[in-house]
Amino acid sequence: MKVVKILERVLTTIPIMFGVAIIVFFFVRLTPGDPVDIMLGRSGAVTAEELDQLRHQFRLDKPLEVQLWYFLSDAVRGNLGYSYVRNKSVVDLIAERLPATIEMTLGALLVSLIIALPIGIFSAVRQNSLLDRSSMAGAFLGISMPSFWLGIILILIFAVRLHWLPAQSRLSYDVQLREVTGLYVLDSLLTRNMPALVDSLKHLVLPSITLGAGVAGIVARVLRSSMLEVLRSDYIKLARAKGATEWQVVMKHALRNALIPTVTVVGLQVGVLLGGNMIVESVFSWPGLGRLVVDAIFNRDFPLIQGSVMIYAITFVLVNLVVDIMYTYLNPRITL
Amino acid sequence: MSESQPLLELRNLETVFPTRRGVVQAVTGVSLTLHKGEILGIVGESGCGKSVTLLSILRLISWPGRIAGGQVLFQGRDLLKLSGREIRRIRGKDIAMVFQDPLSTLNPAFTVGEQIGESLRIHGILADGRAFWPWSGRRAAERERAVELMAEVGISSPMDRYREYPHEFSGGMQQRALIAIALACEPQVLLADEPTTSLDVTIQAQILDLMRRINQEHGTAIVLVTHNLDLAAEFCQRIIVMYAGRLVEMGGVDQVIESPQHPYTRGLLACIPRISARRSRIEPIPGNVPDLADVPPGCAFAPRCPLAQSACPASLVPLSEVEPGHWVRCLCRTGMAR
Amino acid sequence: MAVQATHPIKSGWYHTWTIRLRLWWRGLVELGYELWQRPIVLFGGIVVVAYLLAAVFAEQVTAHSPARGSLLLRFQPPAWEAGGEWAYPLGTDDQGRDLLTRIIFGARVSLAVGLLSVGISVVVGTALGAAAGYYRGWLDEILSRFSDLLLAFPFLIFAIGVMAFLGPGFANLILALAFKGWVEFFRLARGEMLAERTKEYVDAARVAGLGHVSIIASEILPNIIQSVFVLSTLRLGSMIIMEASLSFLGLGIQPPTPAWGSMVAVGRDYLLTAWWVSTFPGLAILLLVMAINVFGEGLRDILDPRLKIE
Numbered sequence: 007m008k009v010v011k012i013l014e015r016v017l018t019t020i021p022i023m024f025g026v027a028i029i030v031f032f033f034v035r036l037t038p039g040d041p042v043d044i045m046l047g048r049s050g051a052v053t054a055e056e057l058d059q060l061r062h063q064f065r066l067d068k069p070l071e072v073q074l075w076y077f078l079s080d081a082v083r084g085n086l087g088y089s090y091v092r093n094k095s096v097v098d099l100i101a102e103r104l105p106a107t108i109e110m111t112l113g114a115l116l117v118s119l120i121i122a123l124p125i126g127i128f129s130a131v132r133q134n135s136l137l138d139r140s141s142m143a144g145a146f147l148g149i150s151m152p153s154f155w156l157g158i159i160l161i162l163i164f165a166v167r168l169h170w171l172p173a174q175s176r177l178s179y180d181v182q183l184r185e186v187t188g189l190y191v192l193d194s195l196l197t198r199n200m201p202a203l204v205d206s207l208k209h210l211v212l213p214s215i216t217l218g219a220g221v222a223g224i225v226a227r228v229l230r231s232s233m234l235e236v237l238r239s240d241y242i243k244l245a246r247a248k249g250a251t252e253w254q255v256v257m258k259h260a261l262r263n264a265l266i267p268t269v270t271v272v273g274l275q276v277g278v279l280l281g282g283n284m285i286v287e288s289v290f291s292w293p294g295l296g297r298l299v300v301d302a303i304f305n306r307d308f309p310l311i312q313g314s315v316m317i318y319a320i321t322f323v324l325v326n327l328v329v330d331i332m333y334t335y336l337n338p339r340i341t342l
Numbered sequence: 343m344s345e346s347q348p349l350l351e352l353r354n355l356e357t358v359f360p361t362r363r364g365v366v367q368a369v370t371g372v373s374l375t376l377h378k379g380e381i382l383g384i385v386g387e388s389g390c391g392k393s394v395t396l397l398s399i400l401r402l403i404s405w406p407g408r409i410a411g412g413q414v415l416f417q418g419r420d421l422l423k424l425s426g427r428e429i430r431r432i433r434g435k436d437i438a439m440v441f442q443d444p445l446s447t448l449n450p451a452f453t454v455g456e457q458i459g460e461s462l463r464i465h466g467i468l469a470d471g472r473a474f475w476p477w478s479g480r481r482a483a484e485r486e487r488a489v490e491l492m493a494e495v496g497i498s499s500p501m502d503r504y505r506e507y508p509h510e511f512s513g514g515m516q517q518r519a520l521i522a523i524a525l526a527c528e529p530q531v532l533l534a535d536e537p538t539t540s541l542d543v544t545i546q547a548q549i550l551d552l553m554r555r556i557n558q559e560h561g562t563a564i565v566l567v568t569h570n571l572d573l574a575a576e577f578c579q580r581i582i583v584m585y586a587g588r589l590v591e592m593g594g595v596d597q598v599i600e601s602p603q604h605p606y607t608r609g610l611l612a613c614i615p616r617i618s619a620r621r622s623r624i625e626p627i628p629g630n631v632p633d634l635a636d637v638p639p640g641c642a643f644a645p646r647c648p649l650a651q652s653a654c655p656a657s658l659v660p661l662s663e664v665e666p667g668h669w670v671r672c673l674c675r676t677g678m679a680r
Numbered sequence: 681m682a683v684q685a686t687h688p689i690k691s692g693w694y695h696t697w698t699i700r701l702r703l704w705w706r707g708l709v710e711l712g713y714e715l716w717q718r719p720i721v722l723f724g725g726i727v728v729v730a731y732l733l734a735a736v737f738a739e740q741v742t743a744h745s746p747a748r749g750s751l752l753l754r755f756q757p758p759a760w761e762a763g764g765e766w767a768y769p770l771g772t773d774d775q776g777r778d779l780l781t782r783i784i785f786g787a788r789v790s791l792a793v794g795l796l797s798v799g800i801s802v803v804v805g806t807a808l809g810a811a812a813g814y815y816r817g818w819l820d821e822i823l824s825r826f827s828d829l830l831l832a833f834p835f836l837i838f839a840i841g842v843m844a845f846l847g848p849g850f851a852n853l854i855l856a857l858a859f860k861g862w863v864e865f866f867r868l869a870r871g872e873m874l875a876e877r878t879k880e881y882v883d884a885a886r887v888a889g890l891g892h893v894s895i896i897a898s899e900i901l902p903n904i905i906q907s908v909f910v911l912s913t914l915r916l917g918s919m920i921i922m923e924a925s926l927s928f929l930g931l932g933i934q935p936p937t938p939a940w941g942s943m944v945a946v947g948r949d950y951l952l953t954a955w956w957v958s959t960f961p962g963l964a965i966l967l968l969v970m971a972i973n974v975f976g977e978g979l980r981d982i983l984d985p986r987l988k989i990e
Contacts, residue, residue, distance in 0.1 A: 025829040150970040152921045154928045155962030241449040249434035262451045281836030303844040315841045319833045338507040
């Protein structure tokens with residue numbers, strides 16, 4: 007039964023998540039230097055007694071396994087530590103910035119799918135045509151391009167030279183918006199705030215394109231090659247023999263089968279999106295999780311780094327889980 | 343025995359495939375007729391062009407192959423001249439096709455029932471006057487009809503099987519499902535491309551029985567392509583023998599099997615292992631099938647023919663009637679070689 | 681070259697590899713022919729070689745110093761624009777250093793990091809993968825689980841994490857990249873090994889008395905190498921982009937060592953006035969990575985069908 011298979015898959019995720027937490031735990035232990043110093047973010051001098059007291063507070067005087075146990079149990083309960091650099095709990099800091107990152111990631115995913123799906127399909131149907139060759143060349147370009155550079159070039163062209171689109175942030179400072187979910191586009195729709203909608207969309211365009219370009223390239227190529235393979239198969243011949251129109255043959259019979267391997271690739275790309283986040287957020291000064299991490303690195307805010315890396319990794323694992331489930335669901339051959 | 347007008351008629355069909363080595367002449371100058379309710383067999387080795395002939399009838403030849411000449415007349419209309427939309431209306435409805443390997447021919451992503459129902463939906467059967475909304479009524483009607491069809495072709499417990507996927511069916515059932523798809527719109531002609539080749543012998547017999555029953559109950563004409571002369575002998579009313587893209591012998595099953603005229607046909611019959619044969623050896627035909635990119639203008643069989651004369655490969659050998667309804671393309675057998 | 685029946689089996693190593701060398705030579709010639717048929721791929725390969733040569737002979741090729749510049753010459757535009765000169769073809773940066781020179785020296789860093797990180801990934805990954813696939817058992821279990829775990833991290837995040845804790849620098853960067861990179865080669869080698877070890881020639885070698893390591897090295901490995909090689913050319917491009925991205929964020933190679941990523945980062949503040957400072961280093965990355973990818977993919981196209989025949 008498919009449900010059993012899905013449950014199995016969910017169960018294998020849990021040890022992985024623990025493993026991730028353990029690895030992150032050891033990250034910090036790798037760092038050269040005094041651990042208390044590290045936890046405090048090397049932000050100040052402390053007296054000797056305070057050092058001991060803090061050492062006890064951080065449980066650094068306990069054996070490693072105990073520390074690990076506390077770390078894990080804290081994490082499961084939602085406590086990822088405290089950032090002394092910013093004077094807030096890590097979880098709070100992350101929660102503040104998460105919607106911005108989610109919005110951009112969704113934007114990038116949307117952009118890349120809107121570009122990649124039609125191109126992948128039409129390139130396969132009209133193989134070796136001008137459209138095919140040029141879009142495959144374009145896909146190649148997208149894959150080979152460093153995202154930070156693409157972002158800068160886009161800013162250069164569209165913001166600096168043409169003044170069509172803004173170069174940073176999520177919203178112009180003179181636009182008001184009441185936040186509901188933290189996703190500005192959604193919020194402006196919910197509060198029926200037209201100027202904010204337009205403004206937030208404008209701010210979302212360039213970052214989404216920058217982040218989505220590489221993914222679009224890969225997805226387009228994979229879709230094209232699986233479509234090509236599918237179009238060669240016998241059941242396509244039968245579909246035509248039944249009298250189906252070319253549209254039905256391509257969109258219904260072929261696409262359904264070609265999407266199955268493509269979906270797994272898209273899932274993997276989410277990992278790329280999560281990583282590329284950091285870069286694109288830095289380029290566009292986007293107040294999201296990625297920039298938080300980068301800032302944290304420069305501020306030597308290790309608790310924050312630790313917590314964020316863990317969140318990223320766990321998100322990735324969960325996304326892969328969802329993709330796997332979708333794949334199991336889509337592919338009729340997997341039943342037992 | 344022929345009625346006023348043949349149901350399906352091929353005149354000088356020519357299909358080619360341009361390849362890097364040259365233009366492959368897959369089908370050259372093939373002419374045949376099929377009458378209502380008739381069972382016609384096309385026999386020949388692999389690569390002789392019999393499958394391509396069937397595909398050409400429905401214009402299913404994929405690029406870069408193309409139909410280079412001739413006519414395909416169905417009820418008097420030349421199918422090769424029809425528009426895309428018109429030929430699509432004929433495909434699956436008036437002329438249906440069944441393919442060789444059922445597992446790869448059925449779409450793995452859809453249930454079997456859905457695929458049968460699709461034939462009905464494409465051609466608007468059951469749509470008659472039924473309102474668009476609520477289309478649950480039409481869906482239900484399609485499902486009912488599909489289940490009926492599945493029962494008719496001998497698929498057991500069709501109500502349950504409707505929701506299953508192709509890979510859950512056995513080979514024989516898959517083939518039955520393909521036949522059900524083909525029959526959905528009650529076609530007048532059924533083109534069967536080696537429908538039993540990938541099946542076990544016992545299942546083969548069942549499928550042939552099924553097809554025979556369909557022919558008798560629905561009056562569907564059948565064109566059966568096979569490399570198995572025995573099978574054709576048992577099943578068909580008329581037989582066509584093809585070699586290297588050409589039609590070399592054509593006639594009633596008794597005529598061709600009992601008194602084969604073309605040396606190739608004779609060779610084929612000699613190749614068949616028989617349990618009760620008095621002969622102790624199987625006589626293979628010496629030589630190899632010619633490269634279809636490089637066929638001589640005359641008789642293609644000449645290099646392997648025991649009776650070959652110099653005139654044979656030189657120029658096109660015409661078909662001549664050796665007895666009523668029995669045609670052969672051979673200079674020697676028809677006494678035309680001098 | 682006749683195979684002597686009296687040849688002691690212990691020299692299996694030498695024996696097989698000399699035969700293989702001859703076959704490889706012939707293979708290379710055929711490869712050259714195939715490349716000739718695909719001019720775009722060949723062009724990609726030439727570009728890569730050009731970059732390599734420029735990186736190695738940077739001192740000879742460039743006219744200026746990559747580290748010292750004259751503040752008087754800050755922000756010179758590229759030669760074809762008003763105010764530019766051909767002495768500084770691509771303009772100068774914020775410290776008056778010639779951009780083209782810095783770009784060429786930057787190639788050194790990028791190629792070194794790329795090649796080393798891919799190299800280490802390949803060696804470690806392939807060795808571990810072959811071992812895991814061959815010996816199976818607890819070794820396989822542990823390594824597979826560990827690699828699965830590493831896969832749970834998106835590449836950049838892992839690299840950033842490692843760099844955050846280890847600190848920036850050339851060696852740390854390579855370590856960070858290789859630490860995640862070996863996983864792919866591990867899986868590839870393991871997969872291929874699992875497929876190959878059941879084949880007959882392995883049994884034949886075992887019967888002939890060859891030890892396990894011998895078998896792996898002389899018999900199985902050569903069959904695996906081609907796919908490993910193809911994958912490594914494809915990964916080189918992403919490693920280079922990764923290095924550039926990390927340098928852009930300030931986590932990779934530190935200034936004043938010229939690195940393309942950090943050069944782009946510097947130019948970011950001056951987009952309005954001196955667009956070339958960011959544009960050209962990034963373009964250099966793009967061209968190199970494209971060339972690598974084109975060549976790598978072309979190579980895969982050529983070698984892949986052969987792999988099947990083999």
